[in-house]
Amino acid sequence: ATTSVKLNTGAIMPTVGLGTWKSKPGEVEIAVEFALKNGYRHIDTAAGYQNEKEVGQGLKASGVPREEIFVTTKLDNPDHRNVAQALETSLSKLDTPYIDLWLMHWPAPMTRDGKADKAYDWLDTWKDMEDIHLAHPQKLRAIGVSNFSVEYLERLTKSARVTPAVNQIELHPSCPQDDVVEYCQSKGITLTAYSPLGSDNSPLLKNTVVNSIAQKYKVQPANILISLQANKPGHTVLPKSVTNHRILNNFTIVDLTDEEISDLHKIDETHHFRACHPAWTGWGSIGFPDCK
Numbered sequence: 326a327t328t329s330v331k332l333n334t335g336a337i338m339p340t341v342g343l344g345t346w347k348s349k350p351g352e353v354e355i356a357v358e359f360a361l362k363n364g365y366r367h368i369d370t371a372a373g374y375q376n377e378k379e380v381g382q383g384l385k386a387s388g389v390p391r392e393e394i395f396v397t398t399k400l401d402n403p404d405h406r407n408v409a410q411a412l413e414t415s416l417s418k419l420d421t422p423y424i425d426l427w428l429m430h431w432p433a434p435m436t437r438d439g440k441a442d443k444a445y446d447w448l449d450t451w452k453d454m455e456d457i458h459l460a461h462p463q464k465l466r467a468i469g470v471s472n473f474s475v476e477y478l479e480r481l482t483k484s485a486r487v488t489p490a491v492n493q494i495e496l497h498p499s500c501p502q503d504d505v506v507e508y509c510q511s512k513g514i515t516l517t518a519y520s521p522l523g524s525d526n527s528p529l530l531k532n533t534v535v536n537s538i539a540q541k542y543k544v545q546p547a548n549i550l551i552s553l554q555a556n557k558p559g560h561t562v563l564p565k566s567v568t569n570h571r572i573l574n575n576f577t578i579v580d581l582t583d584e585e586i587s588d589l590h591k592i593d594e595t596h597h598f599r600a601c602h603p604a605w606t607g608w609g610s611i612g613f614p615d616c617k
């Protein structure tokens with residue numbers, strides 16, 4: 326596995342980043358500081374996680390120079406009509422002069438009261454993100470998307486001036502999303518795997534295939550699941566933790582054999598325990614898929 330990948334902008338993105346979805350203010354700033362003091366150089370947050378201010382505090386407290394850290398944040402669903410202002414708010418909360426990567430969190434414009442904003446087209450949101458990136462590439466260094474299926478990526482790339490640098494999606498053995506992975510690899514779009522462990526209380530950590538490979542390498546099951554993503558070409562991966570010893574542990578990646586990768590892929594391939602594959606019910610409306 327490589328320790329970093331090169332984005333289609335030329336920028337370098339460290340392979341392992343700290344995920345902060347569900348990391349609460351009060352704990353997240355400590356987790357970010359601890360991660361950075363122990364080798365992490367990639368932190369992922371989102372306006373929607375409501376922790377950007379504390380993530381920013383962690384960045385500062387680490388003492389690691391800003392230019393050594395890759396910071397990703399995301400445009401929230403109710404901000405599709407408010408792109409420029411939303412970026413300024415994220416910059417100010419993170420207390421940083423620039424963002425390494427800004428993602429459209431979901432192709433799902435919403436109103437402030439949480440309903441689908443069907444009158445608004447997320448393609449216009451992308452145009453606004455492109456405008457800012459093209460005019461201010463030092464302030465907004467790369468733009469990308471999250472939770473995009475192939476259908477959505479095809480619609481985007483047909484008219485995009487800027488190919489997304491990244492598509493951040495849920496990826497683990499119970500959520501392989503092979504079609505999305507293949508499409509992104511063919512277009513030079515880096516994949517970032519979120520919930521690589523299968524999120525909270527994941528049955529994958531108890532899986533016998535995962536555990537036997539972990540024993541072979543003398544690492545924890547979590548390391549195998551994180552390594553699975555890190556070993557795939559053009560992938561980065563975001564294990565989330567607010568527990569110091571896990572943050573430390575999760576930074577260790579092992580090189581898996583092709584056979585081990587294929588064995589891990591066979592786990593649970595017919596029985597997803599998470600609704601992981603975005604299948605939207607229509608442009609601009611939000612719809613979550615059934616588990617396969």
Ligand code: A2P
Binds near residue numbers: 522525
């Ligand atoms: P916590 O944050 O309390 O340490 P994912 O990255 O797939 O979304 O998974 C995150 C979940 O997995 C969180 O509940 C996190 O708990 C837990 N977790 C993170 N690292 C490990 C680990 N090394 N072993 C077991 N559980 C872990």
